[in-house]
Amino acid sequence: MFQMHGMENLDLMGDPSGSMTTLTPMSETPITSSHHQLHGSYHSMNHMMSHHHHGGPLSGHTPGSHHSAMAAAVAAASLHPDQDTDPRELEAFAERFKQRRIKLGVTQADVGKALANLKLPGVGALSQSTICRFESLTLSHNNMIALKPILQAWLEEAEAQAKNKRRDPDAPSVLPHGEKKRKRTSIAAPEKRSLEAYFAVQPRPSGEKIAAIAEKLDLKKNVVRVWFCNQRQKQKRMKFAAQH
DNA sequence: ATGCATGAGAG
DNA sequence: TCTCATGCATA
Numbered sequence: 423m424f425q426m427h428g429m430e431n432l433d434l435m436g437d438p439s440g441s442m443t444t445l446t447p448m449s450e451t452p453i454t455s456s457h458h459q460l461h462g463s464y465h466s467m468n469h470m471m472s473h474h475h476h477g478g479p480l481s482g483h484t485p486g487s488h489h490s491a492m493a494a495a496v497a498a499a500s501l502h503p504d505q506d507t508d509p510r511e512l513e514a515f516a517e518r519f520k521q522r523r524i525k526l527g528v529t530q531a532d533v534g535k536a537l538a539n540l541k542l543p544g545v546g547a548l549s550q551s552t553i554c555r556f557e558s559l560t561l562s563h564n565n566m567i568a569l570k571p572i573l574q575a576w577l578e579e580a581e582a583q584a585k586n587k588r589r590d591p592d593a594p595s596v597l598p599h600g601e602k603k604r605k606r607t608s609i610a611a612p613e614k615r616s617l618e619a620y621f622a623v624q625p626r627p628s629g630e631k632i633a634a635i636a637e638k639l640d641l642k643k644n645v646v647r648v649w650f651c652n653q654r655q656k657q658k659r660m661k662f663a664a665q666h
Numbered sequence: 667a668t669g670c671a672t673g674a675g676a677g
Numbered sequence: 678t679c680t681c682a683t684g685c686a687t688a
Contacts, residue, residue, distance in 0.1 A: 549685080652671085
Protein backbone atom coordinates (compact mmCIF):
# COMPACT_ATOMS: atom_id res chain seq x y z
CA MET A 423 0.00 0.00 0.00
CA PHE A 424 2.65 2.40 -0.95
CA GLN A 425 2.90 2.23 -4.66
CA MET A 426 5.05 4.88 -6.19
CA HIS A 427 2.91 4.97 -9.20
CA GLY A 428 4.26 6.76 -12.19
CA MET A 429 7.50 7.73 -10.60
CA GLU A 430 9.50 4.96 -12.15
CA ASN A 431 12.29 6.60 -14.03
CA LEU A 432 11.02 9.99 -14.76
CA ASP A 433 13.44 12.58 -13.57
CA LEU A 434 10.69 14.70 -12.19
CA MET A 435 12.23 14.99 -8.83
CA GLY A 436 15.71 16.08 -9.62
CA ASP A 437 16.08 19.77 -9.91
CA PRO A 438 19.52 20.68 -11.14
CA SER A 439 18.66 24.31 -11.62
CA GLY A 440 17.56 24.53 -8.02
CA SER A 441 14.32 26.15 -8.95
CA MET A 442 13.22 26.89 -5.46
CA THR A 443 11.06 29.55 -6.96
CA THR A 444 9.50 32.05 -4.69
CA LEU A 445 8.98 31.84 -1.04
CA THR A 446 6.61 34.72 -0.86
CA PRO A 447 5.90 35.76 2.69
CA MET A 448 2.62 37.27 1.66
CA SER A 449 3.61 40.76 0.78
CA GLU A 450 0.30 41.96 -0.47
CA THR A 451 -2.82 43.02 1.26
CA PRO A 452 -5.24 40.21 0.86
CA ILE A 453 -8.21 41.39 2.71
CA THR A 454 -11.63 40.56 1.57
CA SER A 455 -13.96 40.31 -1.24
CA SER A 456 -16.34 42.38 -3.14
CA HIS A 457 -18.49 40.49 -5.43
CA HIS A 458 -22.09 39.77 -5.75
CA GLN A 459 -23.40 36.83 -7.58
CA LEU A 460 -26.12 34.50 -6.69
CA HIS A 461 -26.32 31.39 -8.70
CA GLY A 462 -24.13 30.40 -11.51
CA SER A 463 -25.32 30.44 -14.99
CA TYR A 464 -21.86 29.79 -16.02
CA HIS A 465 -22.75 29.75 -19.64
CA SER A 466 -21.87 33.11 -21.08
CA MET A 467 -21.83 34.76 -17.77
CA ASN A 468 -18.82 32.88 -16.59
CA HIS A 469 -16.17 35.33 -17.55
CA MET A 470 -17.94 38.50 -16.76
CA MET A 471 -19.57 37.89 -13.49
CA SER A 472 -17.16 35.66 -11.67
CA HIS A 473 -15.48 37.31 -8.78
CA HIS A 474 -13.25 40.14 -8.21
CA HIS A 475 -11.63 39.75 -4.90
CA HIS A 476 -8.19 40.58 -3.83
CA GLY A 477 -7.15 44.17 -3.50
CA GLY A 478 -10.61 44.49 -2.18
CA PRO A 479 -12.13 47.61 -0.72
CA LEU A 480 -10.93 46.54 2.65
CA SER A 481 -7.38 46.73 1.50
CA GLY A 482 -6.18 49.39 3.80
CA HIS A 483 -8.32 52.37 3.05
CA THR A 484 -11.91 53.26 2.63
CA PRO A 485 -12.56 54.50 -0.85
CA GLY A 486 -14.10 57.87 -0.74
CA SER A 487 -15.25 58.71 2.74
CA HIS A 488 -17.88 56.22 3.54
CA HIS A 489 -17.26 54.80 6.93
CA SER A 490 -20.22 53.89 8.97
CA ALA A 491 -20.98 50.69 10.69
CA MET A 492 -17.90 49.10 9.33
CA ALA A 493 -15.67 51.77 10.74
CA ALA A 494 -16.11 50.06 14.03
CA ALA A 495 -15.18 46.71 12.64
CA VAL A 496 -12.20 48.05 10.77
CA ALA A 497 -11.11 50.01 13.77
CA ALA A 498 -11.38 46.96 15.91
CA ALA A 499 -9.26 45.07 13.48
CA SER A 500 -6.49 47.62 13.41
CA LEU A 501 -6.58 48.72 16.99
CA HIS A 502 -6.13 45.29 18.43
CA PRO A 503 -3.90 43.48 15.98
CA ASP A 504 -2.66 41.21 18.66
CA GLN A 505 -6.03 40.01 19.66
CA ASP A 506 -7.43 39.81 16.19
CA THR A 507 -4.51 38.08 14.58
CA ASP A 508 -4.00 35.62 17.36
CA PRO A 509 -4.77 32.17 16.02
CA ARG A 510 -6.31 31.15 19.28
CA GLU A 511 -8.58 34.15 19.28
CA LEU A 512 -9.63 33.35 15.74
CA GLU A 513 -10.25 29.78 16.67
CA ALA A 514 -12.27 30.80 19.67
CA PHE A 515 -14.30 33.25 17.66
CA ALA A 516 -14.96 30.78 14.90
CA GLU A 517 -16.33 28.36 17.41
CA ARG A 518 -18.47 30.94 19.15
CA PHE A 519 -19.67 32.14 15.80
CA LYS A 520 -20.81 28.73 14.71
CA GLN A 521 -22.57 27.98 17.94
CA ARG A 522 -24.45 31.25 17.98
CA ARG A 523 -25.26 30.98 14.32
CA ILE A 524 -26.85 27.61 14.90
CA LYS A 525 -28.62 28.96 17.95
CA LEU A 526 -30.17 31.54 15.67
CA GLY A 527 -31.27 28.79 13.35
CA VAL A 528 -29.33 30.21 10.44
CA THR A 529 -27.51 28.14 7.87
CA GLN A 530 -24.06 28.88 6.52
CA ALA A 531 -25.62 29.81 3.20
CA ASP A 532 -28.00 32.18 4.96
CA VAL A 533 -25.12 33.97 6.58
CA GLY A 534 -23.38 34.37 3.27
CA LYS A 535 -26.43 35.95 1.72
CA ALA A 536 -27.14 38.10 4.71
CA LEU A 537 -23.75 39.73 4.52
CA ALA A 538 -24.86 41.66 1.48
CA ASN A 539 -27.70 43.14 3.50
CA LEU A 540 -25.30 44.56 6.02
CA LYS A 541 -24.32 47.08 3.42
CA LEU A 542 -20.81 47.30 4.68
CA PRO A 543 -18.73 49.08 2.06
CA GLY A 544 -17.22 46.61 -0.31
CA VAL A 545 -18.74 43.66 1.45
CA GLY A 546 -21.07 41.55 -0.58
CA ALA A 547 -22.39 38.06 -0.20
CA LEU A 548 -20.20 35.05 0.41
CA SER A 549 -20.81 31.43 -0.37
CA GLN A 550 -21.75 28.63 1.97
CA SER A 551 -18.29 27.26 1.27
CA THR A 552 -16.54 30.26 2.65
CA ILE A 553 -18.66 30.45 5.77
CA CYS A 554 -18.09 26.77 6.34
CA ARG A 555 -14.37 27.18 5.91
CA PHE A 556 -14.28 30.08 8.27
CA GLU A 557 -15.99 28.06 10.95
CA SER A 558 -13.68 25.15 10.45
CA LEU A 559 -10.58 27.32 10.21
CA THR A 560 -9.79 25.98 6.79
CA LEU A 561 -8.88 29.37 5.41
CA SER A 562 -5.55 31.14 5.41
CA HIS A 563 -4.65 33.06 8.51
CA ASN A 564 -4.97 36.36 6.67
CA ASN A 565 -8.30 35.39 5.24
CA MET A 566 -9.57 34.51 8.71
CA ILE A 567 -8.43 37.87 10.02
CA ALA A 568 -10.13 39.70 7.19
CA LEU A 569 -13.41 37.89 7.56
CA LYS A 570 -13.65 37.98 11.30
CA PRO A 571 -14.84 41.57 11.73
CA ILE A 572 -17.37 41.12 8.96
CA LEU A 573 -18.87 37.99 10.39
CA GLN A 574 -18.76 39.49 13.82
CA ALA A 575 -20.75 42.45 12.56
CA TRP A 576 -23.31 40.11 11.04
CA LEU A 577 -23.59 38.09 14.22
CA GLU A 578 -24.24 41.12 16.35
CA GLU A 579 -26.81 42.41 13.93
CA ALA A 580 -28.52 39.05 13.72
CA GLU A 581 -28.70 38.65 17.45
CA ALA A 582 -30.04 42.14 17.84
CA GLN A 583 -32.84 41.42 15.41
CA ALA A 584 -33.50 38.10 17.03
CA LYS A 585 -34.33 39.93 20.20
CA ASN A 586 -36.88 42.02 18.39
CA LYS A 587 -38.26 38.83 17.03
CA ARG A 588 -37.94 40.00 13.48
CA ARG A 589 -38.83 37.61 10.78
CA ASP A 590 -38.47 38.08 7.09
CA PRO A 591 -39.93 35.60 4.65
CA ASP A 592 -37.50 35.98 1.82
CA ALA A 593 -38.48 34.69 -1.53
CA PRO A 594 -37.13 31.29 -2.43
CA SER A 595 -34.72 31.42 -5.27
CA VAL A 596 -35.88 30.78 -8.77
CA LEU A 597 -33.03 28.98 -10.37
CA PRO A 598 -32.39 30.07 -13.91
CA HIS A 599 -33.06 27.00 -15.92
CA GLY A 600 -31.18 25.12 -18.53
CA GLU A 601 -27.82 26.79 -18.29
CA LYS A 602 -24.71 24.75 -18.72
CA LYS A 603 -23.23 23.61 -15.47
CA ARG A 604 -19.60 23.43 -14.66
CA LYS A 605 -18.32 19.91 -14.51
CA ARG A 606 -15.88 18.86 -11.86
CA THR A 607 -13.02 16.68 -12.94
CA SER A 608 -12.48 13.76 -10.66
CA ILE A 609 -8.97 12.50 -10.22
CA ALA A 610 -8.94 8.79 -9.47
CA ALA A 611 -7.37 7.49 -6.29
CA PRO A 612 -4.26 5.94 -7.90
CA GLU A 613 -3.46 9.12 -9.75
CA LYS A 614 -4.07 11.13 -6.63
CA ARG A 615 -1.63 8.97 -4.71
CA SER A 616 0.98 9.58 -7.34
CA LEU A 617 0.42 13.28 -7.23
CA GLU A 618 0.80 13.22 -3.48
CA ALA A 619 4.04 11.33 -3.80
CA TYR A 620 5.37 13.89 -6.24
CA PHE A 621 4.20 16.69 -4.06
CA ALA A 622 6.05 15.29 -1.10
CA VAL A 623 9.37 15.70 -2.82
CA GLN A 624 8.62 18.66 -5.03
CA PRO A 625 5.64 20.82 -4.06
CA ARG A 626 6.43 23.26 -6.81
CA PRO A 627 7.27 21.43 -10.00
CA SER A 628 8.22 23.41 -13.04
CA GLY A 629 5.92 23.64 -15.96
CA GLU A 630 7.85 20.92 -17.72
CA LYS A 631 7.66 18.59 -14.78
CA ILE A 632 3.98 19.22 -14.54
CA ALA A 633 3.64 18.34 -18.18
CA ALA A 634 5.61 15.15 -17.65
CA ILE A 635 3.54 14.19 -14.66
CA ALA A 636 0.37 14.92 -16.54
CA GLU A 637 1.42 12.70 -19.38
CA LYS A 638 2.47 9.92 -17.05
CA LEU A 639 -0.85 9.96 -15.27
CA ASP A 640 -2.83 10.66 -18.37
CA LEU A 641 -4.31 13.83 -17.01
CA LYS A 642 -4.66 17.26 -18.53
CA LYS A 643 -1.69 19.41 -17.75
CA ASN A 644 -3.96 22.08 -16.39
CA VAL A 645 -5.60 19.64 -14.07
CA VAL A 646 -2.23 18.73 -12.64
CA ARG A 647 -1.14 22.34 -12.36
CA VAL A 648 -4.29 23.30 -10.52
CA TRP A 649 -3.96 20.28 -8.29
CA PHE A 650 -0.53 21.44 -7.17
CA CYS A 651 -1.76 24.97 -6.63
CA ASN A 652 -4.62 23.76 -4.49
CA GLN A 653 -2.33 21.45 -2.60
CA ARG A 654 -0.04 24.34 -1.74
CA GLN A 655 -2.98 26.38 -0.57
CA LYS A 656 -4.09 23.55 1.65
CA GLN A 657 -0.73 23.51 3.34
CA LYS A 658 -1.22 27.10 4.30
CA ARG A 659 -4.58 26.72 5.91
CA MET A 660 -4.84 27.43 9.59
CA LYS A 661 -5.77 23.97 10.67
CA PHE A 662 -2.47 22.59 9.63
CA ALA A 663 -0.40 25.64 10.17
CA ALA A 664 2.03 25.09 13.00
CA GLN A 665 0.90 28.27 14.65
CA HIS A 666 -1.15 26.83 17.42
C1' DA B 667 -17.65 19.30 4.12
C1' DT B 668 -14.42 19.42 0.47
C1' DG B 669 -12.48 18.73 -4.47
C1' DC B 670 -11.36 21.07 -8.53
C1' DA B 671 -11.73 25.65 -10.66
C1' DT B 672 -11.58 30.76 -11.78
C1' DG B 673 -9.69 35.22 -12.00
C1' DA B 674 -7.33 39.38 -10.16
C1' DG B 675 -3.09 40.97 -8.96
C1' DA B 676 1.88 40.55 -8.66
C1' DG B 677 5.99 39.32 -10.40
C1' DT C 678 3.36 31.65 -13.89
C1' DC C 679 2.19 31.79 -9.04
C1' DT C 680 -0.57 33.18 -5.02
C1' DC C 681 -4.74 34.07 -2.78
C1' DA C 682 -9.63 34.56 -1.99
C1' DT C 683 -13.43 32.48 -3.22
C1' DG C 684 -17.18 29.49 -5.35
C1' DC C 685 -19.70 25.74 -7.97
C1' DA C 686 -20.50 21.14 -7.79
C1' DT C 687 -20.63 17.06 -5.37
C1' DA C 688 -19.75 13.40 -1.87
